[in-house]
Amino acid sequence: MAPGTAAQRESGRTFRPENVDVVIRVCVGPGGIAAGAMDVIAAFEAEIERHGLHTAVEERPCSCGILKVGCKGLCARDVLVDIMQGDHIVTYQYVKPAMVPTIIEQHILGGEPVEKWRTDDDYDHFHRRQEKILLKQCGVVDPENIGTYFEVGGYKGAREALLQHTPEEVIDIVTRSQLRGRGGAGFPAGVKWAATRRARGNLKYLICNADEGDPGAFMDRALLEGSPHSVIEGMVIAGYAIGAVQGYIYVRAEYPLAVKRLRHAFAEAYEHGLLGKNIFGSGADFDLEIRLGAGAFVCGEATALISSCEDRIGTPRVKPPRTAASGLWGRPTNINNVETFANVPIIIRRGAEWYRSIGTEASPGTKLFSLVGKVKNTGLIEVPMGMTLREIVEEIGGGVPDGKTLKAVQTGGPSGGCIPLELMDTPVDFEHLQALGSIMGSGGMVVMDEDSCMVDVARYFLEFCRDESCGQCTPCRDGTRVMVRLLEDICAGRGTPEHLERLEALGKAMEAGSLCGLGESAPNPVLSTLRYFRDEYEAHIYEKRCPAKVCKELITFCIDEEKCTGCVVCKRACPHEAISGEKKQLHVIDQDACVRCGICLDVCRFDAVYKE
Secondary structure (H helix, E strand, O other), X not given: OOOOOHHHHHHOOOOOHHHOOEEEEEEOOHHHHHOOHHHHHHHHHHHHHHOOOOOOOOOOOOOEEEEXXXXXXXXXXXXXXXXXXXXXXXXXXXXXXXXXXXXXXXXXXXXXXXXXXXXXXXXXXXXXXXXXXXXXXXXXXOOOOHHHHHHOOOOHHHHHHHHHOOHHHHHHHHHHHOOEOOOOOOOEHHHHHHHHHHOOOOOOEEEEEEOOOOOOOOHHHHHHHHOHHHHHHHXXXXXXXXXXXXXXXXXXOOOHHHHHHHHHHHHHHHHOOOOEEEEOOOXXXXXXXXXXXXXOHHHHOHHHHHXXXXXXXXXXXXXXXXXXXXXXXXXXXXXXXHHHHHHHHHHHHHOHHHHHOOEOOOOEOEEEEEEEEOOOOOEEEEEEOOOEHHHHHHHHOXXXXXXXXXXXXXXXXXXXXXXXXXXXXXXXXXXXXXXXXXXXXXXXXXXXXXXXOHHHHHHHHHHHHHHHOOOOOHXXXXXXXXXXXXXXXXXXXXXXXXXXXXXXXXXXXXXXXXXXXXHHHOXXXXXXXXXHOHHHHHHHHHOXXXXXXXXXXXXXXXXXXXXXXXXXXXXXXXXXXXEEOOOOOOOEEOOOOXXXXXXXXXXXXXXXXXXX
């Protein structure tokens, strides 16, 4: 059977990289699949078969195999394909099926890489400035082939933990590593584990929070889809440490590929005795199940997540008691997120001191971020804690495109804060971000340029928090609604100085009085933009002007009489017939009829339409 064939990929066992001369690694993360990775794989399969490259013969002294791997990080350039010959790797970007015959014939058979399709220096720099620990596995292992995970040391950490350490010793290693929860709060994982182990009761539960509801965030999703066994292994170790024999991965049903690969990984783990009874002959038992969430953002909060797992409405509850004492079905429960669990096997294998050598003293290790927005290189990155925002945006992200100026970076998802250009040299860790009025969150990072209106940005994120509020407590339920109305007034030119006073008062009240973290952090986008971009709010209120020319009610579309050629394209495109003028004559926009949709600006080929 030829390496890389459909039947072989289905079995997940036959193909091994060392069995062939050339390994063709294709990104099958969500970005890769969306860009056509499966068609690219089919094209490679056809060419391998056509040239007889599944075996090495005298006329073709080369054999090839296809290896599907998870997200390789720079999603904007998918489909990404690595051609590996020994230790030499050539990476191609934007690969389409039509390019495959040339890659096979010129590169693999002819020995000459196709230079025009190779990645450039920016791609290399994107990866060079990172410190990949978790993402390294995503670009190397086949998420549906446990054998490839074994090859990178998979389950060695679990074996060492269960056979060489007591549960208390495992907790001590994690505690000394100072691993902090990567779900947003940054609570020390070892302390949480110890509390759950000490809790009274023989029946305890372990939950992996894979709900990840932040707009534009896909860190947990990429790990589950690219290296599911790293999360499973981390949970096996954690279950042994806290004394839990049953675990659950709570993942949103909107991640069908992650769910599919998790279920496949569960079956492989059970088949190899890595889940179930008497794992490694240690006497330790641990079972895993999936719980599907309906996509409610509030279910990222621990107690709301537990309610959802119990088939109840996902609403937070008052604390104490903490989940370590009374969680799932009233039993002691430990909850960590995907990234936290994936770190655990590596810490066990390489030691607490090694982990603490990365990052900062108070925030050791690395952090995954989804880098999106107005930045050249968008995708998934992993950097050591303490790297500055400027380094992330300008060196890894390649800076803001199209000659625009960087304006702000929003960290922490919809509940995070907006950090201005003058603070870009701030180290990214839990303490520094909190001091600036933002949060780490699960790892969303949105870059904004000069064309972003910070009042509109605050309104957008507040609308999200309003819609996702469970409505249980007054500060969050009513506070988000009123704040959105105030922001809508300001964006529409109806704002007054009292609007700013009310926004600040409401934000502080929500921080102090909300029941859960969603309500407590929901005002962050408003309070941080008021802190750093107050001049934009004042321009909207006092001058009835949007400096970024984003807020529709405060902008006007005009036609430059020197640039207008009278081509009538804008006139034909205007849905409200607000543009008048004969062919080859100056056109004019009727401001009373104009609804400021911007279509005229989009269709003009002569840059004659502009905003003021």
